[in-house]
Amino acid sequence: MDENSAKSEGEEKVQESSNITLRPIALSDVDDLMVWATDDRVTKFCLWETYTSKEQAVEYIKNQAIPHPWLRAVCIRNHAIGSITVTPCSGYGSCRAELGYVLAHKHWGKGIATRAVKMVVSMIFKEWPHLKRLQAVVHVENKGSQRVLEKAGFQREGVLRSYELLKGKAVDMVMFSILGNNSSVG
Numbered sequence: 001m002d003e004n005s006a007k008s009e010g011e012e013k014v015q016e017s018s019n020i021t022l023r024p025i026a027l028s029d030v031d032d033l034m035v036w037a038t039d040d041r042v043t044k045f046c047l048w049e050t051y052t053s054k055e056q057a058v059e060y061i062k063n064q065a066i067p068h069p070w071l072r073a074v075c076i077r078n079h080a081i082g083s084i085t086v087t088p089c090s091g092y093g094s095c096r097a098e099l100g101y102v103l104a105h106k107h108w109g110k111g112i113a114t115r116a117v118k119m120v121v122s123m124i125f126k127e128w129p130h131l132k133r134l135q136a137v138v139h140v141e142n143k144g145s146q147r148v149l150e151k152a153g154f155q156r157e158g159v160l161r162s163y164e165l166l167k168g169k170a171v172d173m174v175m176f177s178i179l180g181n182n183s184s185v186g
């Protein structure tokens with residue numbers, strides 16, 4: 001690859017990630033959602049199984065995604081290419097929430113997830129003033145996702161052993177977090 005084509009590929013990546021928007025998901029996004037939800041490469045580290053029918057996607061959008069406390073479709077030119085969620089952690093006195101994200105395989109490696117996570121961090125602590133900590137738990141082998149969190153300013157806190165059941169097997173997860181500006185540290 002010559003210097004110019006390497007440069008234009010880099011510029012293309014920056015352009016694509018800076019063009020993303022976040023918006024609520026709708027039933028009309030079902031075909032776009034099917035692209036990532038039916039892809040084993042995408043679901044490898046996800047707690048849910050790869051979808052095998054459009055009905056599953058319709059059910060998910062109607063019963064989980066639309067009622068979700070904070071779920072946004074990650075879009076390019078208003079087409080959903082993935083989703084990002086912030087889910088409040090329940091429990092008395094909880095001031096934390098958990099981040100999750102997924103992107104269609106075709107769009108990996110262009111800085112899009114990092115950009116989306118940064119956008120969410122800049123919004124969520126303002127939208128939810130009670131929130132002091134945004135955390136994310138990532139499979140130990142999911143290096144791409146760990147890198148996304150590091151690039152977005154999250155701190156790696158440690159490994160949680162046998163923390164979640166992934167497709168029937170207890171797996172180790174890495175805990176990451178970022179604190180809101182007004183959180184007391186230490």
Ligand SMILES: CC(C)(COP(=O)(O)OP(=O)(O)OC[C@H]1O[C@@H](n2cnc3c(N)ncnc32)[C@H](O)[C@@H]1OP(=O)(O)O)[C@@H](O)C(=O)NCCC(=O)NCCS
Nearest residue numbers: 042045101102103108109110111112113114143144145147
């Ligand atoms: C994880 C995911 C969201 C990343 O999205 P993305 O848009 O490709 O991420 P970005 O391009 O912003 O950053 C990825 C970074 O990880 C790096 N990376 C990717 N695979 C890697 C690997 N196997 N080992 C080390 N680094 C890796 C990339 O090089 C890049 O870092 P860099 O910019 O320093 O080069 C995407 O791969 C995905 O949807 N995966 C399936 C669902 C999932 O795992 N979700 C997270 C659950 S916690």
